[in-house]
Amino acid sequence: MVQPLLEVKDLTTEFVSPRGIVKAVDNLSFTIAPGETLGIVGESGSGKSATALSLLRLIAPPGRISAGTLLFEGEDLLRKSEREMRDVRGKSIAMVFQQVMTALDPVHRVGEQIMDVLRVHLRMSPQQARERAIEILGAVRMPSPEQVMRRFPHELSGGMRQRAMIAIALACRPKLLIADEITTALDVTVQAQILDLLDDIRREFNLAMLFISHDLAVIARVCDRIGVMYAGRMVEYTDKYRLFETNMHPYTNALLEAVPRRKEDELRPIAGSVPELSSLPSGCSFHPRCSRMEPSCTREAPQLREWEPDHWAACHFPRQSVPVAQPA
Amino acid sequence: MSTMVATRPRLEQGTTALQVTELVKEFNLSGLPWPGQRKTVLRAVGGVSFDVPQGTTLGLVGESGCGKSTTARLVAKLLPATSGRVLFQGEDILAASGARMRSVRQSIQMVFQDPFSSLNPRKRVADILDRPLVLHSGLSKRQRLERSVELLETVGLNGDHMVRFSHEMSGGQCQRVAIARALAPGPALLIADEPLSALDVSIQAQILNLLVSLKSQRQFSMIFISHDLRAVEYAADEVAVMYAGRIVEQGPAVETFNDPLHPYTQMLRAAIPEANPRADRPAIRMQGEPFTPINPPPGCCFASRCALATSECHQSQPPLEVKIPGRTAACFKV
Numbered sequence: 001m002v003q004p005l006l007e008v009k010d011l012t013t014e015f016v017s018p019r020g021i022v023k024a025v026d027n028l029s030f031t032i033a034p035g036e037t038l039g040i041v042g043e044s045g046s047g048k049s050a051t052a053l054s055l056l057r058l059i060a061p062p063g064r065i066s067a068g069t070l071l072f073e074g075e076d077l078l079r080k081s082e083r084e085m086r087d088v089r090g091k092s093i094a095m096v097f098q099q100v101m102t103a104l105d106p107v108h109r110v111g112e113q114i115m116d117v118l119r120v121h122l123r124m125s126p127q128q129a130r131e132r133a134i135e136i137l138g139a140v141r142m143p144s145p146e147q148v149m150r151r152f153p154h155e156l157s158g159g160m161r162q163r164a165m166i167a168i169a170l171a172c173r174p175k176l177l178i179a180d181e182i183t184t185a186l187d188v189t190v191q192a193q194i195l196d197l198l199d200d201i202r203r204e205f206n207l208a209m210l211f212i213s214h215d216l217a218v219i220a221r222v223c224d225r226i227g228v229m230y231a232g233r234m235v236e237y238t239d240k241y242r243l244f245e246t247n248m249h250p251y252t253n254a255l256l257e258a259v260p261r262r263k264e265d266e267l268r269p270i271a272g273s274v275p276e277l278s279s280l281p282s283g284c285s286f287h288p289r290c291s292r293m294e295p296s297c298t299r300e301a302p303q304l305r306e307w308e309p310d311h312w313a314a315c316h317f318p319r320q321s322v323p324v325a326q327p328a
Numbered sequence: 329m330s331t332m333v334a335t336r337p338r339l340e341q342g343t344t345a346l347q348v349t350e351l352v353k354e355f356n357l358s359g360l361p362w363p364g365q366r367k368t369v370l371r372a373v374g375g376v377s378f379d380v381p382q383g384t385t386l387g388l389v390g391e392s393g394c395g396k397s398t399t400a401r402l403v404a405k406l407l408p409a410t411s412g413r414v415l416f417q418g419e420d421i422l423a424a425s426g427a428r429m430r431s432v433r434q435s436i437q438m439v440f441q442d443p444f445s446s447l448n449p450r451k452r453v454a455d456i457l458d459r460p461l462v463l464h465s466g467l468s469k470r471q472r473l474e475r476s477v478e479l480l481e482t483v484g485l486n487g488d489h490m491v492r493f494s495h496e497m498s499g500g501q502c503q504r505v506a507i508a509r510a511l512a513p514g515p516a517l518l519i520a521d522e523p524l525s526a527l528d529v530s531i532q533a534q535i536l537n538l539l540v541s542l543k544s545q546r547q548f549s550m551i552f553i554s555h556d557l558r559a560v561e562y563a564a565d566e567v568a569v570m571y572a573g574r575i576v577e578q579g580p581a582v583e584t585f586n587d588p589l590h591p592y593t594q595m596l597r598a599a600i601p602e603a604n605p606r607a608d609r610p611a612i613r614m615q616g617e618p619f620t621p622i623n624p625p626p627g628c629c630f631a632s633r634c635a636l637a638t639s640e641c642h643q644s645q646p647p648l649e650v651k652i653p654g655r656t657a658a659c660f661k662v
Contacts, residue, residue, distance in 0.1 A: 043528040043529055043530060044528055157617045158392075158617065159617050160617075187391035187392055187555065187617070187618055188391065188555065188557075188596060188599040188600055189391065189595055189596060189599045189614050189617070189618070190391075190614075190617055190618075191599065191601075192598070192599035192601075192610060192614045193614045193615075195601070196609075196614070214528070214529055215529070215601075216529075216603045217600070217601040217602055217603040218601050220601065220602065220603050220604060220605045220607070221601040221602075221605075221607075240605040241605055241606070243605075244603065244604060244605050254530065255529060255530060256603060258529060258530050258532070258533040259529065259532075259533070259558070259603060260533070260536065260558040260559055260561070260562040261558065261603070262561075263561055263562055263581070263582050267533050267536060267537055267562060268533065269530065269531075269532075269533035269534035269536075269537055270530035270531075270533070270534075271534075273498045273500050273501070273528075273530075273531060274498070274528055274530070274531075289530075
């Protein structure tokens with residue numbers, strides 16, 4: 001077994017709110033191997049983005065990481081000083097966000113924004129930084145990189161802005177890229193181009209990726225392994241084939257059936273709505289919406305357990321080894 | 329007393345609820361006239377024609393900026409059209425007076441994308457539902473209250489929600505209230521403009537099923553607008569695929585998506601990832617981005633992204649013509 005690049009153990013991130021302490025991320029564990037892509041899928045409030053921000057220690061008060069270890073290349077990020085963290089962010093672990101227009105600085109040219117990263121982290125001269133920036137823009141398949149260097153973000157189209165963001169993230173050749181809903185705001189034909197680009201750069205840069213999305217189809221297209229989150233917890237965690245073909249957790253199964261596929265197929269919505277983190281149901285958070293609910297589910301929260309080799313689920317009644325695609 | 333809603337003449341099945349002909353909307357982007365300034369016109373909708381037969385659903389699909397929402401607003405006369413004709417139940421509503429429109433509006437209702445911003449944050453659900461009933465139903469206060477509760481039950485909520493404000497409900501619940509409000513005057517045409525996009529995945533299916541079942545119970549006609557081909561295929565009988573302000577392909581929903589004719593529809597279809605890790609990667613290479621029709625070129629707007637384009641495509645606009653019985657496409661190469 002390869003030494004994991006990132007090993008997250010029992011991560012808990014909480015926010016102090018007027019209604020008490022809210023656990024946005026609750027006892028989360030996962031690993032990412034070098035060059036591997038882990039997808040995290042979940043609905044709003046499931047804790048996907050809080051997880052991403054926790055990894056870079058970007059949780060601002062009133063939020064805080066209250067427990068856990070974040071081992072990156074064997075070192076615990078939670079024990080690093082703020083100065084050491086600054087060196088990790090953008091250099092070893094980079095992040096790309098959904099809201100490109102707010103993530104890019106509107107008053108600086110794209111070129112300057114890429115060069116800044118290189119000058120700060122790698123102490124490059126302006127000339128070196130410039131050459132490297134143009135090279136990186138080429139690597140993200142930006143048309144005419146020299147011209148784009150002089151453009152302001154508002155002069156670029158949505159797809160080009162997302163490419164520019166990815167270029168900034170890749171500038172220092174990080175080992176891990178965190179992508180938080182990066183294609184959500186894009187049109188489908190542009191999304192398809194960005195997904196193709198991610199395939200290419202993963203190979204070229206031997207990049208590991210944490211890819212966060214609410215869209216199971218996008219996750220299926222991009223990721224090697226997948227974790228499904230619900231109300232701050234990981235409810236299922238395995239490789240992509242098992243997740244789509246022999247999933248165990250009723251929430252994963254319900255999510256797959258709630259997306260329209262073909263007209264003939266019946267659309268089965270999940271009853272109820274995503275719970276508020278400040279007033280979670282007792283026991284298993286999913287029990288009020290669950291088709292397999294038993295009285296014990298309301299009392300005891302199921303722990304994430306390895307039911308089959310490398311197939312983890314947090315459910316008292318997981319479905320084991322029953323193919324989903326072919327109902328009997 | 330509930331007569332106004334109940335006895336309004338409904339057209340028989342088989343007739344046309346809505347007939348849109350050569351609808352055009354141009355926005356002038358030039359600002360103040362300035363010496364030597366070129367005139368800049370955004371042709372958001374560039375001559376769109378379609379029919380919605382009574383009791384059917386027309387899906388409008390396309391990417392951002394293709395003119396689908398503008399088309400919806402023109403049809404509901406929330407925006408004045410630059411030219412064209414909209415016949416609603418045989419009446420030209422673009423020519424109708426303001427007073428006449430007020431009564432036509434009870435028959436054309438809209439549901440919008442963002443359920444929070446489409447409900448007044450300072451009004452309780454009871455007031456939100458009462459308003460269209462005050463304007464259009466002629467019912468007494470007591471009857472309106474009963475009707476409001478009935479409406480909430482039709483959309484899967486109940487009387488308890490009457491006292492809520494929009495911030496006290498989830499996105500899905502707000503969207504249900506917005507749908508109840510649209511149903512209140514008993515519309516003959518419901519325009520749903522991206523009603524699912526702001527909702528969580530697990531809630532989208534609830535709202536989609538609700539709209540489809542309400543339509544078959546209440547037999548209104550619907551224009552269902554979405555960028556999500558799968559949702560449109562599920563909800564619509566006919567679809568019109570829009571690109572840069574024009575309809576590029578139109579036909580029955582299932583056929584259009586299973587076997588698209590126009591190169592743009594093919595690209596759109598291929599771009600949708602499948603929830604299957606063993607699915608093949610799209611065979612069509614995607615290039616370019618959606619085109620904004622500012623001072624549009626004389627030829628086909630899709631030509632710059634199209635693998636089949638020849639000089640003919642850059643010079644003249646391909647007309648929307650019948651390619652297979654029941655299906656039309658605007659392309660020289662099909």
